[in-house]
Amino acid sequence: MIDIHTxxxxxxxxxxxxxxxxxxxxxxxxxxxxRELVFTPHYYAKKRPVECFLKQREAVVERIRPLLSVGLKTRVGAEVHLTGVNDPPSDALCSLAIEGTNCVLVELPFEGKWNGGLLTNLFRFIADTGYQPIIAHIERYEQIRKNPTLINTLVKMGCLIQLNTGAFLDKHTQKFAFCLLRHGLVHCLGTDTHNLEDRAPNYKAAKEYVKEKGYKKEWAQVQSRMRQILKNQKVENTCTPIKKLFWWYK
Ligand SMILES: [Fe+2]
Structure with a gap:
């Protein structure tokens, strides 16, 4: 399996x-x-320039190389925080893409209404560069929880959707997670693991639970989409839009 967000x-x-x-x-x-893992450390434009981040990341990867197992493929990426204000320019965003792909993992503001410029900037970025933003942990945004049909807008625009594996296991998010899975709106999965205490990798438990609930085929589809993303192939958009008012219950 592939962990695209760590x-x-x-x-x-x-x-x-x-x-x-x-x-x-x-x-x-x-x-x-x-068996394949993408390193996606947080990138905040206000904390350091992109070049500095890339150099630090390269040095760290070099240092930990002896810790990597032969049975695990790895590649670098970043989780880029975007707000719609003072975000990195397009060329910087492209340099933060997942290695070997034209996809950039982006994190949007968790709370409150999104700045009007945010979606416009994302749209321009896609149109200007042909790169695809992957929206990290879609289940975690207040804006999406209030209006899930925004996901349709993001996907139409050309964004890909990433769900955390934990979303299937948490009773607050699992209905939403399965709804996305049914609609074909999960393009990739990540554990978003940070540590072994409260944010440990939980891929296996998520896989077992999803299969137990009868979504074996959908799980396999997501794994296949992720393989395509890492091969830099276009992911076929076979999703059906979420319908307002009913999405939570279906
Ligand atoms: Fe993350």
Whole structure:
């Protein structure tokens, strides 16, 4: 399985705090059945320039290379925080894409209404570059919870949708997660793991639960979409739009 969203690299964000924690997270990913993993440390434009982040990331990856198992493919990426104000320009965003792909994992504001410029900027970024934003952990935004049909807008625009594996296991989000799965609106999955205490990899448990609920075929489709993304192939858009008012119950 592929974990497309992780905070396993040490010293770059609020994920692994040192090399030992990185090694432990890698072991946990392997025991969850993950065989391909994308390192996606947080990137905040206001904290450091992109070039500085890329250099730091490269140095850390080099340092932890001996900790990586031969049974695990890895590649670099980032989780880029966007607000619609003072966001990185298009060329910087492209340089933060998942290695070998034209896809950039982006995190939008969790609380409150999104700035009007945010969606416009995303739209322009896609039109100007042909790159595809992957919206990280779609289940975590207040704006989406209030109006899930916004997901249709994002997908129409050309965005891909990432769900955290934990969304299937949390009683507050699982109805939403299964609804997205039924509509074909999950393009990729990630554990968003940060540590072994309260944000440990939970891929295996999510897989078992999803299969137990009868969504084996949909699970396999998501895995196949992720393989396509990492091969930089266009993901076929076979989703059906979420309908207002009824989405929660179907
Ligand atoms: Fe994350």
């Amino acid at each position: 905070h396993v690299l040490p010293d770059l964000d609020d994920g692994a705090r040192n090399d030992n924690e990185t090694a432990a997270l890698i072991r946990a990913e392997l025991s969850n059945g993950v």
